[in-house]
Amino acid sequence: MAYSDSDSRSSGPSGRNTDSGTQRLETFSDGVFAIAITLLIIEIGVPHIGRGEDLADELAGLWASYGAYVLSFVMIGIYWANHHSLFKLYLRTDHIFLMLNVFFLMAVAFLPFPTAVLGEYLEDSAERQTAVTFYVLGLLLPAVGWLTIWLYGIWRDLLDNRLVPDYVRFLTIQYGLSISTYAFALALSFLSPVASLVIVVSLTLLYLLPPRKPRYLT
Amino acid sequence: MAYSDSDSRSSGPSGRNTDSGTQRLETFSDGVFAIAITLLIIEIGVPHIGRGEDLADELAGLWASYGAYVLSFVMIGIYWANHHSLFKLYLRTDHIFLMLNVFFLMAVAFLPFPTAVLGEYLEDSAERQTAVTFYVLGLLLPAVGWLTIWLYGIWRDLLDNRLVPDYVRFLTIQYGLSISTYAFALALSFLSPVASLVIVVSLTLLYLLPPRKPRYLT
């Protein structure tokens, strides 16, 4: 049927979601990922050197900004790759699913701001804790949005029903553990900002590993 | 015919508009939506703390900017979702239709500016009224552009003629009511900026509800 609405339910195991609503959601999401990831560099301002200052020193002094840039770039890159894998699992979408995605993207697009705050205040011993707490909060938000999309999809039965239940359970646990880790890092940031960052970086490195492949009932 | 111009009229009920002109218009519009929505965060500058100031206080003090960010993000997200639904209803386009879209996108791409003004001056009691008035004006403009596109499409008979007339009338009324509400909120902003914002936020929440699905003659 040419004029399928976005709630249309593809029946049967051969149904692949080719509804342009989903395609356009993916394209839009990719656009936001690509723009947010590329905007990160804009937040690093060219240093203005005063008397007795040296450009090389100033550029080297931006190490915290470079580090925050790399970390946030990899984070958004991982979200992009996972978003892509995830959306292969859905057979259909609905309006609320779409809106939850908008909220998730809102959290992703917000990331350049805490990244800039972290880059600017990580070296400032008086403000380091605040900067790290704010940054970890900035990482927690899209993780919460992600889990919300996932749980909503399960609840509303949007997933391909040929997926092996074990695989779905595995992902639910993985996403839940990620959020718990971010929440723990958030709490820890008040005590030890450095330890909090170590946890967050380690979790990111784990996500660089190849994801488990979806398994389907045969 | 391979070289159809953008005025080409698909006749018959099976005609779905697959003209690359429309596709490219949608892609371009999606690009502008994605960029405008992601640029919103750029307008929130990293606070520079002076003596006796505290980063945590400064970050918390940006609540108006966060609120304006969320509101404008959701607004543009809704326009994106609705633009997508709307374009499914058209069977063909013409040059003026294209140009009206450019003007609509101009109003959407303008939104980051009043958003930044709102975020910066909402707390300033002397300038709150101006900031809210300017922001509501910034919301009224794309709504006017949207209705113009819609009415032009009806006038030039660009819509799929299998659409139930009641559905077309319903949308016309809905868009007209939205503009009236923005216009009312604009006038109200001079008397009570807070009440004006409440109306605007409420209207946005209404648009988060699933849209009525298009109905076709059978």
Added chain:
Amino acid sequence: MAYSDSDSRSSGPSGRNTDSGTQRLETFSDGVFAIAITLLIIEIGVPHIGRGEDLADELAGLWASYGAYVLSFVMIGIYWANHHSLFKLYLRTDHIFLMLNVFFLMAVAFLPFPTAVLGEYLEDSAERQTAVTFYVLGLLLPAVGWLTIWLYGIWRDLLDNRLVPDYVRFLTIQYGLSISTYAFALALSFLSPVASLVIVVSLTLLYLLPPRKPRYLT
């Protein structure tokens, strides 16, 4: 042949250029158009009001920036629409064609800068002439890039050979006249910046009219 290189020549009247090189060039160009058009707003900074200043006055005082925003937005929008029409006329591309496009896009992506200069200095009677000259130069550059692409395409025989020669000649004359007009406006800007802007705005309005449709030999 699956692995056609970007020089591949489609022979015969049924050959439509579906080479992904061209598609990707169009997508890339659309991306640059969409980003450049949306970045225009970033150049308008939120006014910082000092003592005795009023936000409403300051926002109203940005009229030159709003005007420059609208003019450049429409300009880029027209380039986008025409780029789309133009690329329907080509049967094939080559490497130099690709590189000429990169240079054309460079000129388009540069436009936000002279737009910002115009918006900031149009009201400054001492600098108005410089700002207008710089802006008209900013409009002349993409027009030169455009004509270069066009003439290169004719020279290298990249156009669909079924196009009526009269139509090709018409476009050549049109593009040549546009450049002449910009060049004249550039010279005039030294004498009368306002008259120069009037000419440039009028030319833009002309381009809002529907373009002549391509005609093919039958």
Added chain:
Amino acid sequence: MAYSDSDSRSSGPSGRNTDSGTQRLETFSDGVFAIAITLLIIEIGVPHIGRGEDLADELAGLWASYGAYVLSFVMIGIYWANHHSLFKLYLRTDHIFLMLNVFFLMAVAFLPFPTAVLGEYLEDSAERQTAVTFYVLGLLLPAVGWLTIWLYGIWRDLLDNRLVPDYVRFLTIQYGLSISTYAFALALSFLSPVASLVIVVSLTLLYLLPPRKPRYLT
């Protein structure tokens, strides 16, 4: 099979990689290229003229920024064109390949920053050396990322196995020579920033020439 994972291996000579994972990687990469290339202009700030200063002088005084803009624009444009050609050579991808691409894009998206530094400090005789060294380093990083992707693809046998080995060897040598040239220019920048820039510009001009076309076993 509808639910191919991104590791899927297309067997046989007719296998063209149409896996949406690769397509989406290309689209995402193109997005980052388009955004990074268009953001370059944002780094050139509108000059604020003080007493006794002249806008025309100030705009002309930005020649180093214009030059850096042109050079980086062409660089990213070449990467875009080559990325496109390169990805035609792959039959399949895997997760690490994807992540290496994210790191390559990170280096490309970083380029606007050293470009801005070069534009601002090229004229400053005390800081010229630092600015050029930093910029050449900014060019070396994506070149290293590029070669890493290439070598990984060879190692993991991701390339189309019908490619003539001589062609693969030719590209490996070309990429290796490019990196050597950047590394040499980096070392040279400490002695003579101008000579270093001349080398970098010359290498860029070489890349404007048409690339050698892929050759396949028949």
